[in-house]
Amino acid sequence: MYLKKDMYEIRLESIGGFGANLTGKLLGEIGASHMEVETQSFASYGSEKRGSPVKAYVRYSNREIRLNEPVRRPDLLAIFVMSLAGKENLMAGVGSHTDVVVNSHEDHDRVRDRLRMHKGRLWVVDALDIALECKSRLNMVMLGACVRASGFIPLEFAEEVVKEVLGSKYPEKTTANIMALKMGYSRAECREYTDDKYPYEEYKEPQRVKGWKTGELGGINPEFGNSVTNSLIGCREGYVPHFIREKCIDCGLCDSTCPDMVFQFEKGVNKGMDLYHCKGCMRCVEICPTHALVESEEGRYDDNIGCIDLINKEFLFTDIGENSWVDSESTNNQEV
Ligand code: SF4
Ligand code: SF4
Structure with a gap:
């Protein structure tokens, strides 16, 4: 037995x-x-x-x-x-x-x-x-x-x-x-x-926000920019870019290359990444001319932990659960 x-x-x-x-x-x-x-x-x-x-x-x-x-x-x-x-x-x-x-x-x-x-x-x-x-x-x-x-x-x-x-x-x-x-x-x-540092979590039955009763007419999703607001953490395969600020020349190439608007610029200065929305495609690493972005194992550095709690607190984060987003000021659409 x-x-x-x-x-x-x-x-x-x-x-x-x-x-x-x-x-x-x-x-x-x-x-x-x-x-x-x-x-x-x-x-x-x-x-x-x-x-x-x-x-x-x-x-x-x-x-x-x-x-x-x-x-x-x-x-x-x-x-x-x-x-x-x-x-x-x-x-x-x-x-x-x-x-x-x-x-x-x-x-x-x-x-x-x-x-x-x-x-x-x-x-x-x-x-x-x-x-x-x-x-x-x-x-x-x-x-x-x-x-x-x-x-x-x-x-x-x-x-x-x-x-x-x-x-x-x-x-x-x-x-x-x-x-x-x-x-x-x-x-x-x-x-x-054995200590009580974190509380016990009950299993919650997954709920659909929009269903047959609450969905919009014709199944339209009226949320603006809804294709860029989802968490992309699950798409990654253990690697994310690591940002080395000292090597960055604020050229903006990463920002215009990234398909998911991960980079956060303020007055023309690259302030880092919102890794909640990074899918780990590494296009930014390939394009960066100064190697200010390097591929790294997820969690190897404090700034690249794929956890919603650890999003750079400087960013304006709008938390509405699964479909949360970070408001980005990109160099592409502001005067420098
Ligand atoms: S591509 Fe590299 S050097 Fe240019 S802004 Fe991005 S991180 Fe900085
Ligand atoms: S790895 Fe891909 S999704 Fe992540 S920041 Fe770089 S370009 Fe954007």
């Missing part, structure tokens, strides 16, 4: 392209074919493209599973990208019963603060770094870390499933994948939090 409780629930939070969906399927396969428990595994995502939010859910039980809904109170929560910090429901249901596995190069306290994690055990693993080292994928590392954090899934079962499921499709990758799995397992480091 592997399970010590009636039901064990896992929620994986990611964006498209990192393989969270596959990780969920592999966890399901481990339960169903090796641990003789009732297993459920399904995912929820929007369009099949890189950058859109992905959630995968896995349940193990000693009894028949009759639930078919998102995991609201996870025993294990895995966060594949830190740029999701601050998103609604990300930390929902996390408490002293939860093991939270996070892909990050930062220390535990910093990760906890960015996630505003209530209580529980926080497992941090630099999955991107390990994946690059092994020439594998980030999701293999996260699978290893999840197996470890669960405390009851045997690593050898995960190895067998990776060999069976992925080995038949990509046999040339098996050695690298197994290495990544094992390194994720052994390098995930845990720290437990």
